[in-house]
Amino acid sequence: MPAGDDWACNGIDLQRNGGPADGVNGTFSGHWFAQEIDRVLLNRSSAAPVFLFVALQAMHTPLPDTEVLLVLLRLRVRGRVRGRVR
Amino acid sequence: MLAAAALLTLAVERGRRSSLQPEPHRQRRMVTDWTQKPHIVLWLVDDQGWANAGWNNQHVYTPRMDTMAREGIILNRHYSYPWCAPSRAALMTGRMPHDGFENMGQIIPQDVDMLSHAMKAAGYSTHHVGKWHLGLLHAWEYPAARGFDSSLGFMGGSVDYVTQAPAGDDWALGFGWFRVRVTARGRVWVRVRVWISSP
Numbered sequence: 001m002p003a004g005d006d007w008a009c010n011g012i013d014l015q016r017n018g019g020p021a022d023g024v025n026g027t028f029s030g031h032w033f034a035q036e037i038d039r040v041l042l043n044r045s046s047a048a049p050v051f052l053f054v055a056l057q058a059m060h061t062p063l064p065d066t067e068v069l070l071v072l073l074r075l076r077v078r079g080r081v082r083g084r085v086r
Numbered sequence: 087m088l089a090a091a092a093l094l095t096l097a098v099e100r101g102r103r104s105s106l107q108p109e110p111h112r113q114r115r116m117v118t119d120w121t122q123k124p125h126i127v128l129w130l131v132d133d134q135g136w137a138n139a140g141w142n143n144q145h146v147y148t149p150r151m152d153t154m155a156r157e158g159i160i161l162n163r164h165y166s167y168p169w170c171a172p173s174r175a176a177l178m179t180g181r182m183p184h185d186g187f188e189n190m191g192q193i194i195p196q197d198v199d200m201l202s203h204a205m206k207a208a209g210y211s212t213h214h215v216g217k218w219h220l221g222l223l224h225a226w227e228y229p230a231a232r233g234f235d236s237s238l239g240f241m242g243g244s245v246d247y248v249t250q251a252p253a254g255d256d257w258a259l260g261f262g263w264f265r266v267r268v269t270a271r272g273r274v275w276v277r278v279r280v281w282i283s284s285p
Contacts, residue, residue: 013240018230036238040213049123051205055216060132062253
C-alpha cells in the first residue's frame with residue numbers, strides 16, 4: 001500500500017529514546033521488535049525488575065489481502081466451512 | 087521468537103494457573119506492596135478483537151497466544167475501544183477509553199500519570215517497544231519523557247510493516263453471501279450482504 005494520501009509526508013516513522021532510530025528501517029517490524037526485546041531483557045544493567053511494554057504492530061492496518069481471510073472466517077463461524085481459519 | 091522471549095521472562099508472582107477461567111475476585115493489591123517483584127512483559131496486540139483470541143472463541147486458532155495466556159495473566163477486567171489509540175490510552179492510564187482521548191488529538195494530557203510512572207515508582211526499570219501513538223507533537227509526549235527508561239518504535243497510527251513509512255487507514259470490504267431471485271415476470275433481484283471493517 002502506498003503512503004496515504006491524507007498524510008502529506010514522505011518520511012520514516014521511527015524513534016529511539018526520543019530521537020531518530022537508525023539501523024532498523026527496512027526490516028519487518030516484528031523482527032526488530034524481537035531484537036529490541038532481547039536487548040532489553042538480556043542486557044540489564046541494574047538489578048531492578050523489568051517492566052516491558054510491547055505494543056505490537058500486528059494486527060493494525062495496513063494489512064495485505066484480508067478480504068479472503070474475512071470471508072473464510074465468516075463462513076467458518078457459520079458452519080459452512082470445516083477446519084480452522086489461520 | 088516473540089513467544090519464546092515472553093516465555094523466558096514472564097515470571098508470574100502467583101505461580102502458574104491451571105486453567106484459563108477467570109479467578110474469583112481476590113483482594114486488590116497495589117504493585118508498591120509487592121514483596122517480591124517479578125519481571126513484567128505487557129503485550130498489546132493492536133486491534134485484536136475480544137473474540138479473535140483462542141480462549142474466547144473456539145473458531146479462532148491462536149496457539150502461541152494461548153500458550154502465553156496460559157502461562158501468564160489474562161487481563162480480563164478492562165474496557166477497550168473499537169479502535170486502537172483510546173484502547174492503548176486506557177491500558178496505559180487506567181482510565182476509561184472514552185475518557186477524553188479519542189478526540190483530543192490522540193494525546194494523553196500532560197498531567198495524567200501513566201502505567202510507566204507507577205511502575206517506575208515501584209522500583210521497576212521501564213521499557214517500551216513498538217507502537218506509541220499517544221502523542222507525537224511535543225517532546226513531553228514521547229515515551230522517553232513519560233516514564234520509560236528506553237523506547238524504540240514508531241509514533242504514528244499506522245505505518246508500513248517494512249518501510250515504516252506513514253500509511254493511511256485501510257478499510258477492508260467483505261462479501262458474506264449473495265442471493266439471486268428471478269421473479270415470474272423475469273425481474274432479477276440480487277441481494278448482497280456486505281460488511282466493512284475499519285482499523
